[in-house]
Amino acid sequence: SPWESYQEDWRLGRHNTVTVAYKKSKQDQMYTVRGISKSQARRNLEMIRQLHHKNLVPIHEVFASQQGFFIISPYMDISLERINGSPRYPCELQLAELSREILYGISYLASEGWTHSNINCSNILLSLKDAGGAKITGIECCSKSAKGDAGGMNSKALGIVMMKVMEKDSQPKGAFGLRYPERWSEDAVEFLSMTQVST
Numbered sequence: 001s002p003w004e005s006y007q008e009d010w011r012l013g014r015h016n017t018v019t020v021a022y023k024k025s026k027q028d029q030m031y032t033v034r035g036i037s038k039s040q041a042r043r044n045l046e047m048i049r050q051l052h053h054k055n056l057v058p059i060h061e062v063f064a065s066q067q068g069f070f071i072i073s074p075y076m077d078i079s080l081e082r083i084n085g086s087p088r089y090p091c092e093l094q095l096a097e098l099s100r101e102i103l104y105g106i107s108y109l110a111s112e113g114w115t116h117s118n119i120n121c122s123n124i125l126l127s128l129k130d131a132g133g134a135k136i137t138g139i140e141c142c143s144k145s146a147k148g149d150a151g152g153m154n155s156k157a158l159g160i161v162m163m164k165v166m167e168k169d170s171q172p173k174g175a176f177g178l179r180y181p182e183r184w185s186e187d188a189v190e191f192l193s194m195t196q197v198s199t
Contacts, residue, residue, distance in 0.1 A: 002063040002070045030075035036140045041069040044140050055105030057137040076125035101133035106154035114142040119157035159195025
């Protein structure tokens with residue numbers, strides 16, 4: 001169990017599914033603790049340990065227990081979902097940088113033959129201290145893909161994330177597109193459209 005080495009501090013997420021904790025032996029460093037099922041661990045534990053990229057949240061440790069497995073990762077300051085709650089819109093330079101960093105992460109996963117089945121705003125994290133940009137978490141949600149499938153599926157997910165950043169969730173659930181395209185340049189609008197036809 002991780003609780004022999006870590007002390008719980010507070011919980012995150014809509015359902016308090018992520019615990020923020022500090023290491024008892026080094027209390028100045030914060031981590032997140034997420035539980036995954038035994039079936040997820042059996043399928044993906046080796047993959048979780050092997051995937052390393054600057055735009056993926058790194059795995060610090062993995063603990064096993066009778067209930068399942070716990071993944072320990074460095075604590076990141078804020079999720080894209082929280083940022084979307086701000087009334088302020090990003091500038092186009094920020095939007096381009098965010099898109100690039102997420103695309104780097106999903107392109108790496110695709111190159112390794114994995115599709116992340118849960119790329120959304122709550123699984124895109126940013127650190128105020130790290131200049132490396134956005135990082136994708138929830139790597140345990142990945143599954144093996146048929147050759148060529150991973151890039152297209154993840155590109156469409158990227159488009160939905162970017163639409164939410166550009167629209168602040170003003171679109172009806174399930175709809176895709178910009179209600180206010182005049183806020184953005186033609187290049188930004190075209191990039192968003194291209195994510196949905198990517199193969």
